[in-house]
Amino acid sequence: MKDEIRVFFTAIMFYTRIPCPRWVDHSEDYITRSVRYFPLIGWVVGTIAASGYLLGAWLVSPLFGIVFSFIVSVLVTGAFHEDGFADVCDGFGGGWTKKQILEIMKDSRVGTYGVVGLVLIYLFKTSLLLALADLVNGWVLAMVFVGAHAASRFMATTFVFTHNYVSESDSSKSKPVAKQSGYVNLVMAAFFGLLPVLFLSYMLDNYLFMAVLPLLYLVKMALGNYFTKWIGGYTGDCLGALQQVTEAAFYCFLLLIWKFIL
Secondary structure: OHHHHHHHHHHHHHHOOOOOOOOOOOOHHHHHHHHHHHHHHHHHHHHHHHHHHHHHHHHOOHHHHHHHHHHHHHHHHOOHHHHHHHHHHHHHHHOOOHHHHHHHHHOOOOOHHHHHHHHHHHHHHHHHHHHHHOOOOHHHHHHHHHHHHHHHHHHHHHHHHHOOEOOOOOOOOOHHHHOOOOHHHHHHHHHHHHHHHHHHHHHOOOHHHHHHHHHHHHHHHHHHHHHHHHHOOEOHHHHHHHHHHHHHHHHHHHHHHHHHOO
């Protein structure tokens, strides 16, 4: 049990800015095993984002609540996944070869493609969440936040088992996470990633919403094929980009099911 607690705190330390006990470190073994708790981190970040939304919507308006939820989630994660998404936009937008793409993604500076990509994906998420806010009450939308953050992180976790990790350097801080470490990690990640979506479906009294999950997996495979075509696999930045894209896709698919199927 103590060992699992350390693995969990390693996940907290690696994926968020939440303070951890001093005995938690960057042990490669614990970072590799911490992938099992990646979707559980989605519970934490999603709950904080949902709380930000509920507070902001109560104080000002649903739009303010959505923007405030983004602010608090970025503060909690340190824009960890947004940074990866911006790097992927820059790398794949500006590079024409594997070497060029990887070199651009390693650059700490953000280029035009990255800025435009971040602006567009946040506008996309905002418009979808506003539309959802018109359909459901605040507490249901709060659960949507948790489901989106957990499911999107689970999709990123599955990359470890379906695609190859690539890097020009063996010193990449993301490489321990990319190592395959047994299917126990996948099973645990699936539990933490799928449970909020199951609970959301139960709250809405319609399990058709579970169809969001295979649709997200199709998005994941499409991105995975794209990454493999250009660089032969994925990097840590690709995982961050996948989390952002599938989070937005979660809101999109949920809204489409709500409006056109139910």
